[in-house]
Amino acid sequence: MIKRLILVASTLSLGACASHTNINIDELADARAAIAASKAAGAERCAPKLQAKAVSLLYWAAHEYTETGYHPEENTELAERAIAKANEAKAASSKNCAPPPKPKPKPAAVEIIKLSGINFPHDSAALTPASIAILDQAVDTLNRRARISVEVAAHTDSSGKDSYNLSLSDRRAASVMNYLASHGISADRLSSKGYGETQPVASNTSAEGRAENRRVELRVMN
Amino acid sequence: MKISLLLFSLLAFALPANAGITTSIEERAAKVEADTEGNNSYHAHLARMFASIAEEEKAQHDLGPAKEFMKMAEEHAAQAGGEK
Numbered sequence: 001m002i003k004r005l006i007l008v009a010s011t012l013s014l015g016a017c018a019s020h021t022n023i024n025i026d027e028l029a030d031a032r033a034a035i036a037a038s039k040a041a042g043a044e045r046c047a048p049k050l051q052a053k054a055v056s057l058l059y060w061a062a063h064e065y066t067e068t069g070y071h072p073e074e075n076t077e078l079a080e081r082a083i084a085k086a087n088e089a090k091a092a093s094s095k096n097c098a099p100p101p102k103p104k105p106k107p108a109a110v111e112i113i114k115l116s117g118i119n120f121p122h123d124s125a126a127l128t129p130a131s132i133a134i135l136d137q138a139v140d141t142l143n144r145r146a147r148i149s150v151e152v153a154a155h156t157d158s159s160g161k162d163s164y165n166l167s168l169s170d171r172r173a174a175s176v177m178n179y180l181a182s183h184g185i186s187a188d189r190l191s192s193k194g195y196g197e198t199q200p201v202a203s204n205t206s207a208e209g210r211a212e213n214r215r216v217e218l219r220v221m222n
Numbered sequence: 223m224k225i226s227l228l229l230f231s232l233l234a235f236a237l238p239a240n241a242g243i244t245t246s247i248e249e250r251a252a253k254v255e256a257d258t259e260g261n262n263s264y265h266a267h268l269a270r271m272f273a274s275i276a277e278e279e280k281a282q283h284d285l286g287p288a289k290e291f292m293k294m295a296e297e298h299a300a301q302a303g304g305e306k
Contacts, residue, residue: 044264045264048262048263048264048266048267049262049267051264051267052264052265052267052268052271053267053271055268056268056271056272056275059272059275059291059294060275060291063279063287063290063291067284067287
């Protein structure tokens with residue numbers, strides 16, 4: 001009884017470890033080569049079903065070759081089918097298969113110098129005294145960082161027409177740029193652009209959000 | 223005493239290695255099929271084909287190979303990342 005138990009346990013142990021799918025046997029050299037060639041031709045991506053069929057046949061043939069009860073004709077047939085499928089996959093890959101799309105390069109992050117607190121009267125690009133105090137600080141910053149060029153970017157909230165907001169933000173950006181240029185910042189280092197309501201940073205459904213969206217900032221361009 | 227220890231050791235190794243024995247090959251094949259449904263990637267195709275071979279081996283009463291092909295099917299199904 002004990003001997004039988006040992007036999008059962010041993011069989012379970014060894015049975016779980018035994019492999020039936022060793023493809024590295026001489027009889028499958030041609031099939032392995034054909035599959036390697038189709039894989040190199042891009043078949044996994046361009047002809048996935050054919051390539052998978054070829055690979056599954058290779059493993060099936062490997063199992064049949066190592067199985068007790070040798071059936072040479074069946075085994076050869078499986079290996080030949082694997083080669084045929086691999087050749088089909090390779091041929092299909094050479095037709096109508098575009099190279100994989102290249103990942104889009106990430107746009108470089110732009111440093112933004114926020115000019116918090118710059119406000120304009122309604123429908124105007126005139127600078128208020130409070131805004132001028134903030135712009136004087138911006139002049140100091142640009143003098144300290146003499147190598148950078150900046151774009152003055154102005155934004156509005158979504159109230160009003162798109163075209164009106166774009167035009168208003170253009171005028172406000174130009175107004176700020178002119179102030180900076182008139183206070184010693186070289187015009188070569190400055191440009192201006194109005195973005196209208198296209199780049200909100202908060203929801204336009206609340207007064208607080210709209211106030212956040214009405215803003216001017218300096219974008220470091222180099 | 224020695225024999226008991228030997229038996230215990232063999233069973234301790236044998237049972238985890240045969241885990242999944244209670245789930246049938248057909249059930250596992252159906253799960254692979256469901257997990258990769260609509261997925262036309264190489265790994266999904268390979269998973270379905272290995273599962274199919276596993277069922278065929280099982281039908282021929284070759285349980286060892288059936289389980290091994292099913293394990294390969296499940297590994298490729300996992301690599302395929304499920305339904306697409």
